[in-house]
Amino acid sequence: MILDQLTINKARLSERVHKLAKVGKIGETGVYRLALSEEYKEGLELVREWMDEAGLKTRFDHFGNLIGQLEGKNPDEPIHMIGSHIDSQPYGGRFDGSIGVLGGLEVVQTMQENNIIPDRPIEIISFCDEEGHRFGKGLFGSRGILGKLDPDELDRTDKDGVTRKDALKTFGCDPNQLHKSEYDPASLGSYIEMHIEQGPYLEAKDVPVGIVSGIAGPLWLTIELTGFAGHAGSVPMHLRNDALLGASKIVTALNEIVKTDPDAPTVGTVGNLEVFPNGRSIIPERVRFTVDLRDIDKERRDQYEQQLRDCIANVANEIGLQYKIKEDTNNAPKYCNEEIIHSMQKASDRMGMDVPILMSGPFHDALIMADACDYGMIFVRCKDGISHNPMEYATDEDISIGTELLLQTTINMTTSN
Ligand SMILES: [Zn+2]
Secondary structure, three states: OOHHHOOOOHHHHHHHHHHHOOOOEEOOOEEOOOOOOHHHHHHHHHHHHHHHHOOOEEEEOOOOOEEEEEOOOOOOOOEEEEEEEOOOOOOEOOOOOHHHHHHHHHHHHHHHHOOOOOOOOEEEEEEOOOOOOOOOOOOHHHHHHOOOOOOOHHHOEOOOOOEHHHHHHHHOOOHHHHHHHOOOHHHEEEEEEEEEOOOOHHHHHOOOEEEEEEEOEEEEEEEEEEOEOOEOOOOOHHHOEOHHHHHHHHHHHHHHHHOOOOOOOOEEEOOOEEEEOOOOOEOOOEEEEEEEEEEOOHHHHHHHHHHHHHHHHHHHHHHOOEEEEEEEEEOOOEEOOHHHHHHHHHHHHHOOOOOOEEEEOOOOHHHHHOOOOEEEEEEEOOHHHOOOOOOOOOOHHHHHHHHHHHHHHHHHHHOOO
16 A cells, blocks of 8 residues: 555666666675675766766765765755665675665655755765675774774775775775765764664564664674693593683573573674684683674663673683683664654654564664764565575565655655645
8 A cells, every 4th residue: 555655766766776786796686795896886886877867966985985965955954864885795685785875865866856855965875884894894984984983994904915995095085085074973964774674573573664763782702711722532521621611601601691681682692613723632722702792771781791701700710711801892772863763653654654663783884873963764674584695685665665764754854844
């Protein structure tokens, strides 16, 4: 029923989504479009053509972001920004990021065609290197425009030894002019991002779209346990300092800790583990593993982190291990702006939809933008919750409904009537 009431041009949007998917295509449905690569450039140039076609003022900035601007009635008013990214994982899908950029573009193009002039400027932005695969650190474009890059950020290298600095130069950016592409946070009024859910919630609820309540803050730790190697045949059990045994106890404990409250969305994962010397007949001397802990409730996450740290100390003491804990990333969870959520709800009511509110476990450029302005997010259902995988799939219908919601919300937020 909603589909026949769409204001946006579903055919145009779908065609663009599938055309962009051909740039850096791998296999039947996969995408390989690493940040600042040739495929990335080709994809962005295609998006730029479409932005030009939509009558936007377009530019590449020095971070490798693409920006298309629709001027509003009051050019000096804070910008309403809509964005996402078109770079991908090395073995990525067609919809991750892309639908947010192309959906945003469809929104402003529809507004133009219907003579809806926003009170303030609207910018569609395709952020560079959200994924972070190539240089090991993502959200580059969004951190860049807010002046939040690390001091060594440009010296990071990819697997071929190419620095981010050189990759930016090859792309056509001037790394010495980065400051010129920064935004004064006061010039940003609001930020909205539409993204595939990358999880199974909407599918289970049998709804095409959801409104995001906030983005869980990730805490990333690297833990190193050191024991003592020995012959697996001769050292009696009570004399061992087995680092892998310690790691196993900690992995299991983390799993228990995050499940303390079964109704909470807390998640904890050990996704990488290295054992040294890693031999069948040698008691493991050293184990290094990662922890990824996420929650929308910072207080609860802090509490779980403390429990985990206590557990590590206890296990190390029990088995006779040395340990080191390194904090790699610590982002606070960020709640979406209540008014934006309300505006989305109003729009979805008008569209005759009952749209659930859900949290985002994955982070997005919106997590960074949240530091500068109010933000909101729309999620689009994706099949089996699969993402970062060529099997990632969202229907043209669901993407169109999400984009219509993006349009109606944008009209609510940027026009006075
Ligand atoms: Zn993404």
